Amino acid sequence: MYLPISLASAAAAAFTNIWLSMRIGQVRHAKKISVGDGGDEALIRRMRAQANFIENAPIVLVLITVIELSRPINPWLAGIALVFALARVAHGVGMDGGTFKVGRMIGTLVTMLTLLGLGVWAATIAIDM
Numbered sequence: 001m002y003l004p005i006s007l008a009s010a011a012a013a014a015f016t017n018i019w020l021s022m023r024i025g026q027v028r029h030a031k032k033i034s035v036g037d038g039g040d041e042a043l044i045r046r047m048r049a050q051a052n053f054i055e056n057a058p059i060v061l062v063l064i065t066v067i068e069l070s071r072p073i074n075p076w077l078a079g080i081a082l083v084f085a086l087a088r089v090a091h092g093v094g095m096d097g098g099t100f101k102v103g104r105m106i107g108t109l110v111t112m113l114t115l116l117g118l119g120v121w122a123a124t125i126a127i128d129m
Helices: 004-031 041-070 075-094 102-128
Strands: none
Touching: 004 041, 004 075, 041 075, 041 102, 075 102
16 A cells, blocks of 8 residues: 555655754764763754654654555645644754744644644544444
8 A cells, every 4th residue: 555645754754863863963073072962052952852853753653654544645644744844843943042942842832733633633533433
């Protein structure tokens, strides 16, 4: 079975994770910190941005996949997946602080709403079957 929304979501998650890793590497290189965080706030922020992504993305991807298996080719699901991907980028940038620190809050809020919405959607599908 072809699952275009799930595939696109997984690809977006892979690219986001690579991007977050590269941002960590930039700070590590600039500050010459090869292991740990060296107590450097910028590095800690970027490491937490990636860790937060890794904590949340897998369950969202699972929910997207099982919903798509139950309700194929759903434009609402595609929209939710896109908004989640954008929110995770906003969160990563917002974790740096600075002028777009609101991105952290936006990313967190959208992630929580995505988890809640997809969880409720999956539960209603399960109850309806």
